[in-house]
Amino acid sequence: MVEAFRRELGNSLAAIAILVAVLGVAYPILRFIAPGYAIYLTYGVIWSIAALGFNLLYGYTGLLSFGHATFIGIGAYTVGLTMKYLGLRELEPMLVTAMVASAALALAVGPVVLRYGGIFFAIFMLAIGQILWGFYLKFYHVTGGTDGIKIGRVELLGFDLGRIDYLTYLTIYHYYVLAIAAIAYIVMWYIVNSPLGYSLKAIRDNEVRARALGIDTLQLKLIAFTISAVYTGLAGALLAPLTRLVSPELAYWFVSGKIVFMTILGGASYLIGPIVGAIIYTYLESIAMGYTIYWYLLLGILIIAVMILSPRGLMSLADSLLTRARLRWGVWQRPS
Amino acid sequence: MAEALLRVDGVYKYFGGVRAVDGVSFSLGWGERLFIVGPNGAGKTTLVNLISGYLKPDRGRILFKGEDVTALGLAERVRRGIARSFQLVTVFDNLTVAENIAVSVASRLGRSRVAYRTLTSYRDVVEEVERILEVFELTDVASKYPTELSQGDRKILDVALTFALKPSLIILDEPTSGVATKDKHSVMERLIKAFDVTGVSSIIVEHDMDIVFRYARRVVAMHEGRVLADGDPASVRGNEEVRRILLGGVYA
Amino acid sequence: MALPIYVLDTLFYSSLLFLIIAGLNLIYGILRVVNLAHASLFTFGAYATAWITTSLIVPRLGENLLALMVLPLVLAVILVILVSLALVTPLLRYSQGRGDAFQLIVTFGLLIIFEDLFKLIWGPHPVSAYNLFFQMGFIDIAGLRYPVYKFYVILLTAILALALWYVTYRTAFGLVLRASSMDPHMATALGLNTSRFLFIVIVLASALAGLGGSLYIPVASVQLGLSTEFLVIAFVGMVIGGLGSFVGAVVGSLIVSSLRTLTLIVFPELELVVLYLVAVIVLLWKPEGIGGGRGW
Numbered sequence: 022m023v024e025a026f027r028r029e030l031g032n033s034l035a036a037i038a039i040l041v042a043v044l045g046v047a048y049p050i051l052r053f054i055a056p057g058y059a060i061y062l063t064y065g066v067i068w069s070i071a072a073l074g075f076n077l078l079y080g081y082t083g084l085l086s087f088g089h090a091t092f093i094g095i096g097a098y099t100v101g102l103t104m105k106y107l108g109l110r111e112l113e114p115m116l117v118t119a120m121v122a123s124a125a126l127a128l129a130v131g132p133v134v135l136r137y138g139g140i141f142f143a144i145f146m147l148a149i150g151q152i153l154w155g156f157y158l159k160f161y162h163v164t165g166g167t168d169g170i171k172i173g174r175v176e177l178l179g180f181d182l183g184r185i186d187y188l189t190y191l192t193i194y195h196y197y198v199l200a201i202a203a204i205a206y207i208v209m210w211y212i213v214n215s216p217l218g219y220s221l222k223a224i225r226d227n228e229v230r231a232r233a234l235g236i237d238t239l240q241l242k243l244i245a246f247t248i249s250a251v252y253t254g255l256a257g258a259l260l261a262p263l264t265r266l267v268s269p270e271l272a273y274w275f276v277s278g279k280i281v282f283m284t285i286l287g288g289a290s291y292l293i294g295p296i297v298g299a300i301i302y303t304y305l306e307s308i309a310m311g312y313t314i315y316w317y318l319l320l321g322i323l324i325i326a327v328m329i330l331s332p333r334g335l336m337s338l339a340d341s342l343l344t345r346a347r348l349r350w351g352v353w354q355r356p357s
Numbered sequence: 358m359a360e361a362l363l364r365v366d367g368v369y370k371y372f373g374g375v376r377a378v379d380g381v382s383f384s385l386g387w388g389e390r391l392f393i394v395g396p397n398g399a400g401k402t403t404l405v406n407l408i409s410g411y412l413k414p415d416r417g418r419i420l421f422k423g424e425d426v427t428a429l430g431l432a433e434r435v436r437r438g439i440a441r442s443f444q445l446v447t448v449f450d451n452l453t454v455a456e457n458i459a460v461s462v463a464s465r466l467g468r469s470r471v472a473y474r475t476l477t478s479y480r481d482v483v484e485e486v487e488r489i490l491e492v493f494e495l496t497d498v499a500s501k502y503p504t505e506l507s508q509g510d511r512k513i514l515d516v517a518l519t520f521a522l523k524p525s526l527i528i529l530d531e532p533t534s535g536v537a538t539k540d541k542h543s544v545m546e547r548l549i550k551a552f553d554v555t556g557v558s559s560i561i562v563e564h565d566m567d568i569v570f571r572y573a574r575r576v577v578a579m580h581e582g583r584v585l586a587d588g589d590p591a592s593v594r595g596n597e598e599v600r601r602i603l604l605g606g607v608y609a
Numbered sequence: 610m611a612l613p614i615y616v617l618d619t620l621f622y623s624s625l626l627f628l629i630i631a632g633l634n635l636i637y638g639i640l641r642v643v644n645l646a647h648a649s650l651f652t653f654g655a656y657a658t659a660w661i662t663t664s665l666i667v668p669r670l671g672e673n674l675l676a677l678m679v680l681p682l683v684l685a686v687i688l689v690i691l692v693s694l695a696l697v698t699p700l701l702r703y704s705q706g707r708g709d710a711f712q713l714i715v716t717f718g719l720l721i722i723f724e725d726l727f728k729l730i731w732g733p734h735p736v737s738a739y740n741l742f743f744q745m746g747f748i749d750i751a752g753l754r755y756p757v758y759k760f761y762v763i764l765l766t767a768i769l770a771l772a773l774w775y776v777t778y779r780t781a782f783g784l785v786l787r788a789s790s791m792d793p794h795m796a797t798a799l800g801l802n803t804s805r806f807l808f809i810v811i812v813l814a815s816a817l818a819g820l821g822g823s824l825y826i827p828v829a830s831v832q833l834g835l836s837t838e839f840l841v842i843a844f845v846g847m848v849i850g851g852l853g854s855f856v857g858a859v860v861g862s863l864i865v866s867s868l869r870t871l872t873l874i875v876f877p878e879l880e881l882v883v884l885y886l887v888a889v890i891v892l893l894w895k896p897e898g899i900g901g902g903r904g905w
Contacts, residue, residue, distance in 0.1 A: 025455035321722030
């Protein structure tokens, strides 16, 4: 009977374990063969948390947000402001604060922006992002304006890492981030396979019908929106120690578009699509930026190309390759 | 008779100058099955909209389980056990048949918000999904997506979603419309069998007289917003007015 | 600020907004798409006008008032139309019927392509061309010097809005426009060449945006990021006025710019917040917008 509940490629704890293992093993290898590129793996893992949160809303609930940079900004500025004004250095309480702040914002604006859905939601989110971006710029006596807030070394799990060499600090930070990401991935696995996850998919497919089945669709969308905000806020907070500078650029509208693209690149209808997309995007960006200052132009073309040629993303390509292999050799059973 | 499940008491609904429902009264017992027939524009769909709460009557009362539900909205009536499905099939196309039903079952059990446990880990949900699949003969297609189903199976899935809410009264608006002629009987047969097994009351709006007179035990014939006849198929068929307006002599 | 100045500034800014919102509403009305790259055509018009003014007109014809008034405007609008035909039109037509998400994401792609095209062609620094503004001079209003150029823009846009009103309510084309914005299948039902109709609508909308940008540049400078700034404000105007309608474009642009002019005096940091809150209030009170709900 349970087989009738079909899970897409990569929607399993085993797949998540493999993914986390790969992201763990790849780091020392990269440090060895291409040292300059190792840090982007950490960036990729952080962005994957943001994209995963975004996709609970987009891929699972059918709500496209063009303003998720809002929560990246909330997360990053939570770290920046608490370090600057409270002198806090332990990261964990800052992460918790960032998540709480993101949830609070989501709960405050959600009931209004979620009511009308579709285009309204997309652009209202864009507008909220622009408002906060404007705040970071205009209230410069608090936020430092364009100069932003410099971030010193943080303490992780109570350990003072101020005196170790920077590369070791980065390595420790990578595994710290990966551990948090692993938890975030597993929690997301539970969410998408839970009654909530299925009900969200139902809302995505046909909201009117879901309501007729007695589902409080607005409430469920608000829950999804809040979880989504918490994930993205967490990612924003984790970014700060790595960028070492919290500036309005982190909350710019372009960042929202970036999160959208990571997700569609990996595949919005797959649990691990956004993770794969975030890692690949981060490398694409870092490599392309080495060759050209016209990354927007390239990215714009890429976005349009992916939407036209492969709207279901890279995971769907992998999926159809596996299906073809299974048909040919008849041995490959997809784990579920 | 004990307290009826549903009592429609002198209900009127006008749209501008059009009398869509013009003083309709009838009652429905627990476990009873009622077919509503009539030509286009007879007010059948308006009537079921009034009963299910999509419309409010201009005059008259609707009692459900002895309580006046006339002023209650759609959601509240669903909670009290009135459920309906529409002419057009609306199911969740990117969920499998089993998942579709599970969403509905989870909603009924008040679990739509649970995020920390997988849906399939709920034994009661899975068992109920299995039972519903069996009752509606959908077990073989449980892992298919609705787009891969025949028109008839899609229709049955649609009704099964509504059925999973365990309503006391289920209202179907032309369940066989859009189904291929050769499948109409089997679709209706499966629906009715499922209803009989579980004892749910039903109101079925139907166009196809062949189906009505084969499966009905009680028929209400409507014309221009009024009830022409109400009774067992034989007496309704025997009614002079019904013959003239509805049957055109075919079933004479 | 003196009241007459406030009123004039509001009218000036709402003229620019109207030219953007009218195009957004036209496209939304007919294609049910919010084109995220629409304000980029406004920005393109601004860049192109600055460039034409400073590199073509002034070096050859000097500060000739008539030449400054006509040539940059006409040439820039032609350029905007060409760019729209090359990039925007095919993409909008392709994305029709592919869902909100597809349209939004694809036009977002266009938006960032435009951002880099601007950087590629005109560089990262602000660009301006105040020649026409100063050539037109100033007059005294309530004891203050007020630029004649702003009158000119207000007048020009008013004439254009009237023309648009005439086309909408007094011509056969306008009838089709209104009918098909209420029901997207209407154009086909009326036996119209749908693809040519869409084509005309998109080109018209693009031209309006380009014109707006062209009229904007003599009073300000254009820089990267301007498109999203105007896009967000224009969207707020769309929501307040009512999505997809001509009256909505008029009402929306007037309300947004009067609010904006006011908040810029009182508390400039909260400009967007105020606009946004008003949009939310309107949405809760009248979801179809103040001037909307009846199609274009």
